[in-house]
Amino acid sequence: MSDLMHxxxxxxxxxxPLGTLTLSAEEVIAFASEFDPQPQHTDPEAAKRSLLGGLxxxxxxxxxxxxxxxxxxxxxxxxxxxxxxxDEVQWRKPxxxxxxxxxxxxxxxTRPSSRPDRGFVRFRFAMTRDEDARKGELVxxxxxxxxxxxxxxx
Amino acid sequence: xxxxxVPLNQKITLxxxxxxxxxxxxxxxxxxxxPFHVDVEAAKRSAYGGLxASGWHTAAVWMKLxxxxxxxxxxxxxxxxxxxxxxxxxxxxxxxxxVRPGTTLIYTNESCAKREWKTRPEFGLIEGMNEARxxxxxxxxxxxxxxxxxxxxx
Numbered sequence: 001m002s003d004l005m006h007x008x009x010x011x012x013x014x015x016x017p018l019g020t021l022t023l024s025a026e027e028v029i030a031f032a033s034e035f036d037p038q039p040q041h042t043d044p045e046a047a048k049r050s051l052l053g054g055l056x057x058x059x060x061x062x063x064x065x066x067x068x069x070x071x072x073x074x075x076x077x078x079x080x081x082x083x084x085x086x087d088e089v090q091w092r093k094p095x096x097x098x099x100x101x102x103x104x105x106x107x108x109x110t111r112p113s114s115r116p117d118r119g120f121v122r123f124r125f126a127m128t129r130d131e132d133a134r135k136g137e138l139v140x141x142x143x144x145x146x147x148x149x150x151x152x153x154x
Numbered sequence: 155x156x157x158x159x160v161p162l163n164q165k166i167t168l169x170x171x172x173x174x175x176x177x178x179x180x181x182x183x184x185x186x187x188x189p190f191h192v193d194v195e196a197a198k199r200s201a202y203g204g205l206x207a208s209g210w211h212t213a214a215v216w217m218k219l220x221x222x223x224x225x226x227x228x229x230x231x232x233x234x235x236x237x238x239x240x241x242x243x244x245x246x247x248x249x250x251x252x253v254r255p256g257t258t259l260i261y262t263n264e265s266c267a268k269r270e271w272k273t274r275p276e277f278g279l280i281e282g283m284n285e286a287r288x289x290x291x292x293x294x295x296x297x298x299x300x301x302x303x304x305x306x307x308x
Binding site: 038083 | 184186187188190202206208210217221239240241242243244245247248250
């Protein structure tokens with residue numbers, strides 16, 4: 001399985017484009033009904049009167065959607081061993097139903113673990129608008145470390 | 155509750171949640187389909203030795219329990235209904251132990267600091283420490299939440 005990305009294949013400054021998605025009302029409401037049942041995430045009429053200005057994704061939902069893009073675009077093509085944590089998540093702008101978004105991951109730095117079979121890669125993931133209006137506007141970012149197997153241990 | 159009314163340094167139990175094979179796989183199939191979150195057999199061969207919950211699942215459950223706790227307080231007349239809670243982000247999410255099927259985690263929240271929010275001075279920022287522990291008291295997950303709450307009108 002040498003085609004999978006290992007710890008040694010990551011370098012500071014690498015950028016991974018991780019695709020686009022368009023937020024649907026069904027999905028926003030389904031996630032929020034289970035995990036974040038507040039009117040701005042579950043009720044299109046009440047959401048218009050909320051601070052966010054319309055039916056908006058839960059911030060936790062945006063994180064989970066980004067995770068899906070990270071898994072499909074990178075982690076399931078790698079020796080990912082999961083993450084010990086996230087340094088910081090910023091929810092910068094409301095994301096409303098119908099908004100088209102893209103995700104990019106940039107490697108900030110890499111360091112071997114004290115356990116010889118693995119190493120840590122620290123990424124900055126940026127979710128931005130991918131539409132003519134406000135293109136490139138940052139809506140969410142997070143800085144996250146991920147463990148990968150080392151080639152020497154494969 | 156207004157910004158001014160939020161008590162500091164009081165640990166509140168938000169509630170508990172039992173992770174099962176079913177809810178771990180259901181969440182991860184949609185949002186985090188790495189083998190150790192979705193495939194019992196592949197998970198046995200992974201570094202974790204068995205199925206574990208997605209970190210975003212552990213994180214989203216906090217929101218669910220926080221809102222359920224607030225609904226209970228509102229029903230009991232201990233808190234006024236107020237929709238204007240917005241979070242600019244969270245910090246230092248730490249997944250300290252793998253969450254396996256059958257684990258029940260008890261989530262707590264403790265507001266630790268109040269800060270000015272210069273861009274929207276009608277709000278104040280509350281920072282809180284949040285933990286999820288099992289019934290033996292072992293810490294599985296922690297993070298710092300940040301929420302903007304309206305200030306009491308002058």
